[in-house]
Amino acid sequence: MTHAATTRGREPAQRPADFADMFTPKLVTVLREGYTFANFRADAIAGLTVAIVALPLSMAIAIGSGAKPEHGLIASVVAGFIISALVGSRFQIGGPAGAFIVLVAAIIAQHGYQGFLAATIMGGIIMLAMGYLRLGTYIKYIPNPVTVGFTAGIGVIIFAGEIKDFFGLRLENEPGALLAKFPALLAAAHTINWQATAVALACLAIILGLRRVAPRFPGMLAAVAFGAVVTWAFGLPVETIGSKFGGIPRSLPVPGLPDISLSQIVQLIPAAIAIAVLGSIESLLSAVVADGMTGRRHRSNCELVAQGWANIGSALFGGMCATGTIARTATNVRANAHGPVAGILHAVFLLAFMFLAVPLAAWIPLASLAAVLAVVAYNMIEKDHFIAIMRTSRGEATVLLATFLVTIFRDLTEGIAVGVVLGSILFMHRMAQLVEVTTGESIIDEDRADGETSERTAYEPQTGGDLVVYRIAGPFFFGAASQVSLVLEQIGAPPKAYVLDLSSVPLADQTAAQTILIFAKKARAR
Numbered sequence: 001m002t003h004a005a006t007t008r009g010r011e012p013a014q015r016p017a018d019f020a021d022m023f024t025p026k027l028v029t030v031l032r033e034g035y036t037f038a039n040f041r042a043d044a045i046a047g048l049t050v051a052i053v054a055l056p057l058s059m060a061i062a063i064g065s066g067a068k069p070e071h072g073l074i075a076s077v078v079a080g081f082i083i084s085a086l087v088g089s090r091f092q093i094g095g096p097a098g099a100f101i102v103l104v105a106a107i108i109a110q111h112g113y114q115g116f117l118a119a120t121i122m123g124g125i126i127m128l129a130m131g132y133l134r135l136g137t138y139i140k141y142i143p144n145p146v147t148v149g150f151t152a153g154i155g156v157i158i159f160a161g162e163i164k165d166f167f168g169l170r171l172e173n174e175p176g177a178l179l180a181k182f183p184a185l186l187a188a189a190h191t192i193n194w195q196a197t198a199v200a201l202a203c204l205a206i207i208l209g210l211r212r213v214a215p216r217f218p219g220m221l222a223a224v225a226f227g228a229v230v231t232w233a234f235g236l237p238v239e240t241i242g243s244k245f246g247g248i249p250r251s252l253p254v255p256g257l258p259d260i261s262l263s264q265i266v267q268l269i270p271a272a273i274a275i276a277v278l279g280s281i282e283s284l285l286s287a288v289v290a291d292g293m294t295g296r297r298h299r300s301n302c303e304l305v306a307q308g309w310a311n312i313g314s315a316l317f318g319g320m321c322a323t324g325t326i327a328r329t330a331t332n333v334r335a336n337a338h339g340p341v342a343g344i345l346h347a348v349f350l351l352a353f354m355f356l357a358v359p360l361a362a363w364i365p366l367a368s369l370a371a372v373l374a375v376v377a378y379n380m381i382e383k384d385h386f387i388a389i390m391r392t393s394r395g396e397a398t399v400l401l402a403t404f405l406v407t408i409f410r411d412l413t414e415g416i417a418v419g420v421v422l423g424s425i426l427f428m429h430r431m432a433q434l435v436e437v438t439t440g441e442s443i444i445d446e447d448r449a450d451g452e453t454s455e456r457t458a459y460e461p462q463t464g465g466d467l468v469v470y471r472i473a474g475p476f477f478f479g480a481a482s483q484v485s486l487v488l489e490q491i492g493a494p495p496k497a498y499v500l501d502l503s504s505v506p507l508a509d510q511t512a513a514q515t516i517l518i519f520a521k522k523a524r525a526r
Contacts (some may be wrong), residue, residue, distance in 0.1 A: 022134065023302045026090045030339035046337035047345030049218075050093055050328050052244040054080075054346065055353055056224040057328075057376070059241070059248075059361075060369040061096045064161060065104035067113065069241055069334045069361070070248045070354075072096045074319030077252065077351045079310035083322065084343025085307055087301030091289035091294060093328040094310055096320045098376045100281050102151050102157045103412050104320065107271045109176060115253055117258035119268040120321040123275030124311030130280060131304030139284050139300070143427075145389050145400040146419030147285060148382060153407030153415060155380030157374055165370035166200045168193025168238060178408055187287075196238040199227050207375050216334075220372050227368030228360050237361035242362030250355055256315040274413045275311070275321050281416075283307050283324035293333045326381070395426045428479035435474035437487040473504035478511035488519045494526045 054076050062072025076095035083094030107116045130136060160178055163185055164171050170191040175181045203223035210219035231238060240246065260268075287298035303324070311321050390397045399422045404423055407415030472484060500516065502508070 022299055023088075023131075023305060024299075025302060025306070025340070026088060026299070027085055027340040027344075029088065030341070033340075035341075041339065042336055042338045043342035044345055046332050046335035046342040048349050049335040050332050050342065050346040051349035051353065052218040052221050053331050054093075054328055054350060055357075056094055056352070056369065058096055059364070060376070061101060062320060062374045063165075063241075063366065064098075064158060064373050065096075065320065065367055066108045067104065067116075067237060068245050070245075071318065071320045073248065073350060073354055074252060074317050074324045075314045077312035077347045077354070078317045078319055079322030080350070081344055081347035082310040082313050083306050083324065084340045084347065086302070086306035087324075087340060087343070088299030088306065089290055089324070089329075090296050090298070090339050091290045091329055091333050091337055091342070091344060092283070092287055092298075092324045092340075093332050094283075094307070094322050095325055095328065097282055097323050097325045098158060098373070098380060098478055099151060099154050099278060100159070100321055100323070101373075102154055103271075103274055103278060105161075106176065106411075107275075111264065111268060113269070114258045114260055115264055115268055116271075117315045117339045118260045118265060119271040119275055120311050120315040121258070122265070122268060122272030123279065123321060124308045124315070126272060126276035127280060127304050127308030127311065130307075131301045131308060134301050136280070136284065136300035136304045141398060142281060142416075143396070143423035145396045146416060146423055147281065148385050148389060149400045149403030150407045150412060150415045152381045152386055153404045154412065155377040156408055156523045158380070159377035162370040162373045162377070164188075164520050165366040166197070166237070166374065168196025168367060185375055193216070193238060195227045195236045196365065196367040197353055199230060199236065199238060199365050200371045202230075203227050203368045203371035204374065207371065207429045211241045220375070223371060224364055224368045227365045227371075228363040231365050232363040236284050236365070238365045238367055240362065240366065241364045244366065247362040248354065248357075252351070253318050258315070270413075274383065277416070278412070279307055279311065279321060279323040280304055280467040281324075286324035288393040289326050290333055291328050293330065327376075390479065395429075399423045399426060428477075429491075431475050431477070432447070432483060435472065435476060435480035435483060437484055438471040438473070441467055466496045467499060468497075469499045471501040471504065474506075474507045476502070476512040478509055481511045481515045484512075485515050485519070488515075494523070498523055 005438065055073075058072035058076040059069035060072075062069050062075075065072075072095075080094045083092060087094070104116065107119055111119070156278060157178060160181055161174075163176055165171070168191075169185065169188045170193075171184060171188045175184050203226060206223040206226055207219040210217045228240075230236065231240060283303055284298075284300055287300070287303055291298055292298070307323060314322050317323065327344075330348075335342075337343075386400070389400050399419055402422055403415045403419030405415075406418045470488065474480065500519075
């Protein structure tokens with residue numbers, strides 16, 4: 001047989017990925033492939049499409065987070081540009097995300113907007129460290145029920161937070177906690193603004209109607225534009241961006257560091273970690289979705305590095321924290337983008353919109369943006385996926401519900417932590433079930449007439465022989481140690497010697513070693 005024949009069935013050995021392989025941005029990869037005018041035209045059309053979608057979302061997410069609308073636009077422009085330039089996913093679009101609304105609102109309420117900017121910069125530094133330490137690979141181990149649970153919980157909280165603006169209620173101090181929010185909203189029900197409610201319902205109908213009859217048409221932008229035109233034309237007495245925030249600036253602010261003290265930096269560490277963890281999870285989820293739609297593969301550690309620099313850059317210009325956004329990334333893919341240039345152009349188009357749409361933006365009613373966020377919140381609650389998990393596995397349903405309920409009634413980061421811990425326990429329990437201990441019969445036969453011994457291979461439960469074999473199969477780790485120890489303890493008349501066959505054990509940890517040591521000591525004592 002020739003050498004070629006012997007190696008044909010084997011894959012060639014892959015060299016380990018080096019620094020350049022992991023951290024080269026996809027933009028560089030695309031340009032190396034050869035970038036033509038046809039590619040640029042495709043990216044320009046896709047970038048314009050995504051910018052039209054991102055314009056109302058950026059303002060709505062910022063307002064829902066307790067920030068100003070320009071803070072969301074700045075994040076989409078600055079962070080969106082940096083993410084697309086440095087990202088490890090070919091089609092990723094960055095900007096403010098609905099998943100951040102609850103977290104950002106809590107940070108701003110506790111530390112003010114300057115404190116939030118500092119936490120965003122710190123979160124960006126943590127993301128850089130995670131990326132350069134190559135920790136992006138491990139984020140994929142977060143169980144799917146956890147991600148479904150906390151995104152559904154965020155969706156519920158966002159929806160509850162938009163009830164006030166949707167109905168135009170007059171409520172000075174709206175509680176942040178969900179259990180306290182609903183009584184306060186009911187108490188303010190008599191202040192309902194019917195004009196604002198009508199505008200919100202009309203915008204909601206436009207978004208849902210266009211989604212059904214013309215899915216590719218930017219329904220959210222059409223709804224927001226409709227609300228602004230109607231409010232301006234009829235002089236409706238509803239709260240607008242102009243009346244609440246004074247409009248939107250025509251240019252980007254001068255970059256600078258946030259005004260905080262050293263003691264505040266220490267207090268902001270938990271918030272920074274939360275921003276880094278949530279941003280990393282959301283961006284890598286978005287990259288996975290893009291991979292599934294295109295058949296490409298992203299570079300997870302490069303992705304985190306891009307998100308880190310993007311958050312630092314956005315905060316220096318006064319913008320919100322940003323991450324990869326699933327909806328805008330999916331829109332980019334559907335618009336037939338060729339590569340990261342589409343994301344860069346999306347940021348440029350948004351900057352142009354800031355200059356051109358300032359007079360109209362002042363007339364945008366908050367009720368219109370509430371309708372936009374209501375749709376975003378509904379989309380975040382993946383009800384089909386939620387129900388499927390509930391029906392499939394009792395253990396995964398427990399993880400899902402625990403994450404969902406803790407996120408709603410306690411805190412987002414606590415919800416993720418509880419979900420990951422429960423998911424890990426469930427995984428360890430399942431792995432422990434794979435461990436088997438087989439008791440073999442005595443393999444020394446002293447009854448043969450010729451006086452010689454023979455080796456037997458049958459594994460039938462039997463004790464009392466001179467030499468008994470225990471064959472352990474499966475991952476022998478701390479989750480299975482008690483089960484293995486229990487089996488080893490259940491011995492009748494002890495034999496003269498034992499054999500522990502570990503040839504089918506792929507891994508053993510310190511607890512497993514301690515279990516074997518205890519068994520050996522007890523056997524020796526007998």
